[in-house]
Amino acid sequence: MARILIIDDDEPIRELLCAAVERMGHEARAAACLNDAFRLARDTDFDVLYLDVRLPDGDGIAAMPRLCQEPDPPEVIIITGEGDPDGAELATRSGAWDYIEKPCSLERMTLPLSRALQYRAEKRRAAPMALRREAIIGASPGIGACLDQVARAASGPADVLVVGETGTGKELFARAIHDNTPGARGPFVTVDCAALPDTLVESLLFGHVRGAFTGAEQARAGLVKQADGGTLFLDEVGELPLPVQAKFLRVLQERAFRPVGATAEERSRFRLVAATNRDLDALTARGAFRTDLLYRLKTLVLELPPLRRRREDLGPLVLHRLAELGHRHNQGTKGLTPEFLEALGAHSWPGNIRELFNVLETAVIAAQGEPTLFPRHLPVDLRARIAREAVADRRCAAPPVPGAAPGEGFPTWRVYRAQAVADTEQRYFTELLRHSAGDRRTACRLAGLRPARLYQLLGKYGLLGQQ
Structure with missing residues (x-):
C-alpha cells in the first residue's frame, strides 16, 4: 500500500x-x-x-x-x-x-x-550500486539526484553530457562516472577544448604520422587514441571548432579516426563524457554548434545544480575544504565561528564551489597561525558585498517611516513575507536549542530534520555556537 x-x-x-x-x-x-x-x-x-x-x-x-x-x-x-x-x-x-x-x-x-x-x-x-564518490561532498536532494544519474551512466557505455555553471564540479562527476564503471581500468584523458590551438587541434586529437607537417619528426598518438579502453573527457565541448565537430561526429559514430597524414584509419574504444557551461541549444540555433553532434552528445544528460540551490551542503563543503587546507598548509584544521559560517551563507556564490574553495583558502592564509576563522578573515570585497546586501535587505524590509508620503518606505509583499518567515524561523530554532538543551540529536528528532539540514539552518541564523 x-x-x-x-x-x-x-x-x-x-x-x-x-x-x-x-x-x-x-x-x-x-x-x-x-x-x-x-x-x-x-x-x-x-x-x-x-x-x-x-x-x-x-x-x-x-x-x-x-x-x-x-x-x-x-x-x-x-x-x-x-x-x-x-x-x-x-x-x-x-x-x-x-x-x-x-x-x-x-x-x-x-x-x-x-x-x-x-x-x-x-x-x-534494482540492486543499489555502491558509488565511489570520495571527492563529491554533500547530501542535498540535488546532489542525490546527480549521483543516481552517475550510477545509471556507469552501468553502461553510453556517452554522457555534463552541464552546469562554472565551478559546479563537472570534472569531478565525469571522473566519478569513469571510476564507477565496472571493470574500468583504462585511462581518464582530459581534453580542454577551449585551450586547443586552431592550427594543431586535429593533430592533438587524432595524432599524426612522421612527416605529416613541418616539425612532425616522429609519429605521435592523439588524445583519442590515448583514451582507448578508458574515458575521453571533453571539457568545454562548446568551444570545439566547427570544422573539427564534423570530423569528431564520425569518431563518435564509428569509434574510428585517421591521424593527420595517415592513409589508414585507427580505432579507439573509449567512453565519451563531455562537459559545458554553455547553452548548446542556443549555440546550435546560432549555427555555432552542429545539431547532429548535439543529438549524439545528449544520450544521457547530467545537470549539476549551482551552490545557491544546494545551500544545505555549504557546511559539509566548508568542513571538508578546511580539513584539506589544514593538511596542505601543515597547520591543522582551523575552527570557525558561527558568524563565519553565517557570512558564507549570506553570499550567492556565482562562482559556485570553486569560488567557495578559493575564498576559504584566502581566509586560511589570512588567519596564519590563528586557530579560529572569523568573518574578518574573509576577503574584504566579499565582506563589503555581504554588508551592502544586508543593509539593502533591511531597508527594503523596514516598516513605513511615520510621516512619509504615500507609497514611500513600504516593503513589497515578497520582502515583507521573507523577513517574517526568517524572524519566525530564528525564534523557532532558538527555542529548539533551549528545549533540547543544546543536544543536536534531540534537536534533529524534535524538528524532524536531518543533521546536515539542521546544521545549515543553525548556521544561517548564527546559532551554531549556542548550547
Whole structure:
C-alpha cells in the first residue's frame, strides 16, 4: 500500500482524488495549502504527491524542493487549472512525473499514479550500486539526484553530457562516472577544448604520422587514441571548432579516426563524457554548434545544480575544504565561528564551489597561525558585498517611516513575507536549542530534520555556537 498526498485548495478535487486513491488500495491524505503539506510531509514518507500550482500560500512548483527533501523523494504529479507551456516546462525540469490540466477525466488523473508507483517499485527492486564518490561532498536532494544519474551512466557505455555553471564540479562527476564503471581500468584523458590551438587541434586529437607537417619528426598518438579502453573527457565541448565537430561526429559514430597524414584509419574504444557551461541549444540555433553532434552528445544528460540551490551542503563543503587546507598548509584544521559560517551563507556564490574553495583558502592564509576563522578573515570585497546586501535587505524590509508620503518606505509583499518567515524561523530554532538543551540529536528528532539540514539552518541564523 502506497501513501499519497493530495495538495489542492479545491475541496471537490481533494475529495475526488482521495476516494479514487483509496479505491486503488492506497492511503490518501489531503492538504489545502502548502503549510499543511509541509507538516504532513515532515511526519510521513509519501510515495506520490498530487500538487496544485496556485495555492493560497505559495507556488506549488517552487515548493517542490522542500516537499522532496527525503533521501527517497516522492514522485510529483502537477495538477493545475491554469496550465501554460512555460509552467509545463518548468514542472518537467523540476522533476515532476506528469503535468495535468484541470478539468480532465478521473482516468487521466489516476493513470500517472499507477505508472509512478510501478516505477518506484521497480527502482527499489534494482540492486543499489555502491558509488565511489570520495571527492563529491554533500547530501542535498540535488546532489542525490546527480549521483543516481552517475550510477545509471556507469552501468553502461553510453556517452554522457555534463552541464552546469562554472565551478559546479563537472570534472569531478565525469571522473566519478569513469571510476564507477565496472571493470574500468583504462585511462581518464582530459581534453580542454577551449585551450586547443586552431592550427594543431586535429593533430592533438587524432595524432599524426612522421612527416605529416613541418616539425612532425616522429609519429605521435592523439588524445583519442590515448583514451582507448578508458574515458575521453571533453571539457568545454562548446568551444570545439566547427570544422573539427564534423570530423569528431564520425569518431563518435564509428569509434574510428585517421591521424593527420595517415592513409589508414585507427580505432579507439573509449567512453565519451563531455562537459559545458554553455547553452548548446542556443549555440546550435546560432549555427555555432552542429545539431547532429548535439543529438549524439545528449544520450544521457547530467545537470549539476549551482551552490545557491544546494545551500544545505555549504557546511559539509566548508568542513571538508578546511580539513584539506589544514593538511596542505601543515597547520591543522582551523575552527570557525558561527558568524563565519553565517557570512558564507549570506553570499550567492556565482562562482559556485570553486569560488567557495578559493575564498576559504584566502581566509586560511589570512588567519596564519590563528586557530579560529572569523568573518574578518574573509576577503574584504566579499565582506563589503555581504554588508551592502544586508543593509539593502533591511531597508527594503523596514516598516513605513511615520510621516512619509504615500507609497514611500513600504516593503513589497515578497520582502515583507521573507523577513517574517526568517524572524519566525530564528525564534523557532532558538527555542529548539533551549528545549533540547543544546543536544543536536534531540534537536534533529524534535524538528524532524536531518543533521546536515539542521546544521545549515543553525548556521544561517548564527546559532551554531549556542548550547
